[in-house]
Amino acid sequence: MLRSAVITVLLALLTLSPVAPATAVTGTLQVRPAGAEVVAVTPIADRLVDLSVRSQALGGRTVKVRLLTPDGWNPSDRRQHWPTFWLLHGCCGDYTSWSGTDIAKIDSLRKVLVVMPEAGWNGWYSDWWNYGAGGDPAWETFHTTELRQLLERNWGAGPNRVVAGLSMGGQGSLLYAARHPGMFRAVASYSGSAHPLLNDESVQRIMGFFAGQGNDPLRVWGDPVAQRGIWAAHDPYYLAKRLKSLPVYLSCGDGTAGPFDPPGKTDALEADFNRQNHALATALQQAGARRLTTDFYGPGTHGWAYWQRELHDSLPMLLKALGVPSA
Secondary structure, three states, X not given: OHHHHHHHHHHHHHHHOOOOOEEEEOOEEEXXXXXXXXXXXXXXXXXXXXXXXXXXXXXXXXXXXXXEOXXXXXXOOOOOOEEEEEEEOOOOOOOOHHHHOOHHHOHHHHHOEEEEEOOOOOOOOOEXXXXXXXXXXXXXXXXXXXXXXXXXXXXXXXXXXXXXXXXXXXXXXXXXXXXXOOOOOOEEEEOOOOOOOOOHHHHHHHHHHHOHHHOOOHHHXXXXXXXXXXXXXXXXXXXXXXXXXXXXXXXXXXXXXOOOOOOOOEOHHHHHHHHHHHHHHHHHHHHOOOXXXXXXXXXXXXXXXXXXXHHHHXXXXXXHHHOOOOO
């Protein structure tokens, strides 16, 4: 009965969405959405709802955003605005990735709106350079402008926000917090790519990710030498001064077999990210950061068992920044 009521409310919201202005193009009348718009709503399970969002920043494509909703959430009540927790997925994952963890069972997350947006298989939370042309995909613009405004206008998101993510999403969380001052009150990164310009190995590794699915790797940030300024602008290490006033949580394993791994396993990716995170922690300390928490837990590889544990460990800090009691 409750599920039917939720579906009715969500469908009603779609019909109430503002109509986009009409624009005359070559003698014909075309309707173009302003920014982003929700074109479909799909209830998935108790408290889980998927929004299909059409985005100008993504060239008019439609992508999914999963919401884990708080108790009492009613998007038709425009006076209601919830503390909002953005939770970002990693490379080779998608907006459903975090649903494989126990987040829906965490009692303290029943008091916040959790936003899990699509960011592309290897989108890197960036507006791609595209050889100077910009344009699609512009993931950063989609998330920090289009989606943020859409959620706060129509879906109960409030202006009090924190952000966390894993791997590519760990880098994304640090970038968004640094590049958009005031948008987030705290940030957590789990096994994040925290300093991709650390050394040649780090550069070549992320270029390999950029090249995934047959992509031209230079489309993302350009060449690491010729477009070094663009690379540095997307490297959390070089943005440490912009993060120093925020509560920051950094965690990473060292790439050797840990408690959730078979004996003898090694992981070069986690070892690289471990070095990157230590470098960022040092940069933050040198910048005068006073609210840095690190969990460099030694043995551990690049895997979900560690990221779920680190989410739990970082939640008290994140919820405190939102003014929400942790369980």
